[in-house]
Amino acid sequence: MSHMGEERGDQRNGKRKRQSSSQQTLSTSSSRPAKRSRRDLYQKGPLLGRGGFGSVFAGMRRSDGLPVAIKYVSKDRTPERLKVDGQGRLPLEVALMTRVTSAPACPSVLQLLDWFDRPRRYILILERPDPCQDLQSFCEENGCLDERLAKKVLVQLIVALKHCESRGVLHRDVKPENLLISTESQDIKLLDFGCGDLLKHSAYKYFAGTPAYAPPEWFRRHRYHATPATVWSVGVTLYNILCDRFPFRGAQRVTSRSRLTFPRSLSTECRQLIRWCLSAAPADRPSLDDIESHPWLHCTEGEQRN
Secondary structure (H helix, E strand, O other): OEOOOOOOOOHHHOOEOOOOOOOOEEOOOOOOOOOOOHHHHEEEEEEEEEEOOEEEEEEEEOOOOOEEEEEEEEOOOOOOEEEEOOOEEEEHHHHHHHHHHOOOOOOOEOOEEEEEEOOOEEEEEEEOOOOEEEHHHHHHHHOOOOHHHHHHHHHHHHHHHHHHHHOOEEOOOOOHHHEEEEOOOOOEEEOOOOOOEEOOOOOEOOOOEOHHHOOHHHHHHOOEOHHHHHHHHHHHHHHHHHHOOOOOOOHHHOOOOOOOOOOOOOOHHHHHHHHHHOOOOHHHOOOHHHHHOOHHHOOOHHHOOO
16 A cells, blocks of 8 residues: 555645634544553554655554554644534544444445544544555556546445435545555545535535645635535546546636547547536536436446547
8 A cells, every 4th residue: 555645745735724613513323432552552564655634654453463554643733623422522534534434334435443632643543455555646657547447436436425425524635646546456445534524505615625626616706515516526536537637727717618628539428427527617517426327437338439
């Protein structure tokens, strides 16, 4: 596994942290871990990634040798907390992951196994599939995905995002770097809820995530709604892994007259889905259900039209 949750310093992966605290109550059946020592339970291994959020290390659960990832997050950089029934106020990322990883779990979402609260930071113990790497690194090493593999990735991503919605969670930072892909099975897992929030139907008026994946309405009106913004980031991700570039020079300049260009090898159905996801107007974008039922995901290679 390489680059798990790694943050890079360029524009594509720069994150702005949340600017307001959530005060809502989160209900969960999970109980808070007792005060224990990370060192007693988990052995820390080599560094996997480092960024503005902190650091991620490979690790192992001492009781049974299970591979884990150990993520350290500074409380100075992530002060937001959510009140959780029976557990008090938890760090936002811990609270959101508790909600999305409680049973029944989704196989396409990286699981939170344990966590520890320390005076200056908190520590997440995460599932670590092996062997795997983040999807951005996978594409850099192997080239653009073909449509067959891109379909497999997209189907699992939509399952993960619908699962998050069903648990009342908005991920808000969908991009190839936040998807782990197994180099054996090619299954994927959504990770890093550090920019997430509780799902709501009203507009969000602050930004968290990666600017290169933000929808045009954020730049025009400094507000966006959950599902259209998520679908935009899905469209950018799909275009990126198929075409090895971003769809536009900047989302802030996207209008209804903006045009996308594609490699000639991409099928008509694939192009149509990407254009739909990247519609300039939020109301013109598909829902996650629309994407899941789109013909491109269900046609065979021989049925695709170029």
